[in-house]
Amino acid sequence: MRQPYITGVGMIGFGRFRDATLESLAVPAALDALSDAGAGASNIDAVYCGNVYGGMLPAQRIAGQLGLTGRPCYNVEAACSSSAVALHLAVQAIRAGQLDTALVIGVEQLSVFGGGTLRLNESDFEVSQGVSMPAVYAMRAQRYLGATGATIEDLAAVAVKNRGNGARNPRAQFRKAVTVDEVLASRPIADPLTLLQCCGSGDGAAAVVVSSDPDYGSAGRPVAIAASVVSSGTIGPHDLSREPLTARVAQAAYQEAGITPSEVNVVELHDAFSIAELLYYEALGLCGYGEAAELLRDGFTAHTGACPVNPSGGLLARGHPLGATGIAQVAEVVWHLRQSGALIRPQSRIGLTHCTGGGISGYDHAACTIHILAAG
Amino acid sequence: MVDGEQARLVATRCGHCSRLTFPPAAVCPQCWERVDLRRELLPARGVLYAWTVVHIPDSGIAAPYAIGCVDFPDVSVRIVGRLVDWTEISAGDPVEFVAGVLRERAEGSLVGWMIRKAQV
Numbered sequence: 001m002r003q004p005y006i007t008g009v010g011m012i013g014f015g016r017f018r019d020a021t022l023e024s025l026a027v028p029a030a031l032d033a034l035s036d037a038g039a040g041a042s043n044i045d046a047v048y049c050g051n052v053y054g055g056m057l058p059a060q061r062i063a064g065q066l067g068l069t070g071r072p073c074y075n076v077e078a079a080c081s082s083s084a085v086a087l088h089l090a091v092q093a094i095r096a097g098q099l100d101t102a103l104v105i106g107v108e109q110l111s112v113f114g115g116g117t118l119r120l121n122e123s124d125f126e127v128s129q130g131v132s133m134p135a136v137y138a139m140r141a142q143r144y145l146g147a148t149g150a151t152i153e154d155l156a157a158v159a160v161k162n163r164g165n166g167a168r169n170p171r172a173q174f175r176k177a178v179t180v181d182e183v184l185a186s187r188p189i190a191d192p193l194t195l196l197q198c199c200g201s202g203d204g205a206a207a208v209v210v211s212s213d214p215d216y217g218s219a220g221r222p223v224a225i226a227a228s229v230v231s232s233g234t235i236g237p238h239d240l241s242r243e244p245l246t247a248r249v250a251q252a253a254y255q256e257a258g259i260t261p262s263e264v265n266v267v268e269l270h271d272a273f274s275i276a277e278l279l280y281y282e283a284l285g286l287c288g289y290g291e292a293a294e295l296l297r298d299g300f301t302a303h304t305g306a307c308p309v310n311p312s313g314g315l316l317a318r319g320h321p322l323g324a325t326g327i328a329q330v331a332e333v334v335w336h337l338r339q340s341g342a343l344i345r346p347q348s349r350i351g352l353t354h355c356t357g358g359g360i361s362g363y364d365h366a367a368c369t370i371h372i373l374a375a376g
Numbered sequence: 377m378v379d380g381e382q383a384r385l386v387a388t389r390c391g392h393c394s395r396l397t398f399p400p401a402a403v404c405p406q407c408w409e410r411v412d413l414r415r416e417l418l419p420a421r422g423v424l425y426a427w428t429v430v431h432i433p434d435s436g437i438a439a440p441y442a443i444g445c446v447d448f449p450d451v452s453v454r455i456v457g458r459l460v461d462w463t464e465i466s467a468g469d470p471v472e473f474v475a476g477v478l479r480e481r482a483e484g485s486l487v488g489w490m491i492r493k494a495q496v
Contacts, residue, residue, distance in 0.1 A: 117432060125399055126456045128486060129478060130434050135443045138428035188431045190443075235405075237447050237454040314397070335385055361456070 008037025014204035014319035037209035046098035049325035050083025079357030084326025084369035106327035137273035138190035154293035156183035166317020173319030197274035204321035227372035229257035246283035261285035268329035436479030
């Protein structure tokens with residue numbers, strides 16, 4: 001089985017660009033990734049695109065503007081996991097020897113819907129009741145706080161950390177540091193979650209070149225994809241204070257990479273809401289059940305900590321244009337690993353990206369994707 | 377159904393593998409039985425597992441409104457629904473279902489089940 005590498009990454013600054021098009025968002029990110037990889041059009045064997053709300057054939061629409069026609073184009077939808085699943089499919093094809101090099105794009109333009117919560121499918125019987133993504137995570141928070149003794153201040157501390165990180169990231173949509181008091185005083189969305197504990201609505205695009213040839217990408221150290229795992233959740237009454245789908249996918253990813261959670265140096269995870277980050281610390285094995293708030297308080301996951309989590313600002317601050325998120329996480333981790341050797345992070349070698357996707361009845365989550373990246 | 381009238385929810389019981397499925401299914405997701413699926417009422421009462429007050433209005437729903445999950449002691453089904461009233465309710469309380477208007481729109485109201493604290 002051949003080893004795939006990330007040889008180039010690109011990403012536009014996330015924000016709200018109502019006058020843009022899906023193509024005009026994606027093209028600059030794709031060009032940056034191609035340039036970073038030193039890849040020409042003839043090197044790209046296939047184009048993969050993760051997108052949710054952009055209509056028909058986004059991969060072909062973007063590829064057409066880049067002259068990448070006459071080759072396989074794949075359009076992938078898996079809610080917030082869309083472009084991470086697209087990368088997984090490219091990795092599988094490279095591992096199997098079906099292609100050598102692919103361009104993988106994640107793109108989304110949510111500003112065309114105005115604002116507010118995500119538009120879920122109203123024919124879904126839970127959605128028809130008024131279930132929104134904040135409501136789902138709010139109930140998780142209610143159960144988690146009740147079961148573990150974590151507090152609303154602990155939830156707020158997640159937003160403080162990630163929004164502080166976002167303030168340092170020029171590509172982040174929200175670049176303002178906040179305090180615990182400001183987070184708790186922001187307007188209520190779904191109890192106990194307040195506005196600053198919820199990811200915003202916005203637009204963005206990111207792209208990577210993934211290749212079997214590590215010599216592509218003279219711009220940086222080659223970053224190997226050590227694991228790429230996708231799964232769906234299960235239907236039934238779940239303990240909402242736990243995340244069994246992420247735990248299952250993480251276990252498979254660690255096994256595939258041949259590492260333990262303690263060897264991970266940096267994580268970009270799916271903090272769509274503050275509570276999610278605490279649940280995922282535990283599901284990813286960074287700590288035991290009920291220990292997430294303490295891990296956060298100890299600074300273990302701070303940008304200067306032993307294992308920075310969401311140093312880019314995460315979904316809360318970098319922004320969460322659904323289809324763009326999976327590849328944006330990979331780009332951020334690659335940049336982080338390339339900076340290894342700098343004062344703050346002398347020996348970051350292994351990074352993990354994690355995103356889920358939900359919004360339909362019954363499932364704990366509909367999709368979960370984890371990639372483990374290893375710098376050479 | 378009359379608004380506020382107590383309601384019972386209907387599931388399907390597979391005659392082949394005994395799996396109970398909600399909402400009623402045309403195919404048993406456990407054994408793929410398509411014929412021997414019998415309608416069965418869910419228990420009249422369940423237990424409120426978790427709930428939250430939502431402060432953002434949705435299409436045809438005024439804010440604030442409350443959403444909760446109901447579990448049953450012996451049935452592996454979780455029902456999500458709106459709470460009729462949440463001023464005196466806690467997770468763990470026994471609850472039952474009533475008919476109610478879920479969304480009010482110009483083209484008509486969407487009617488379905490709602491959750492209320494079980495009446496003594």
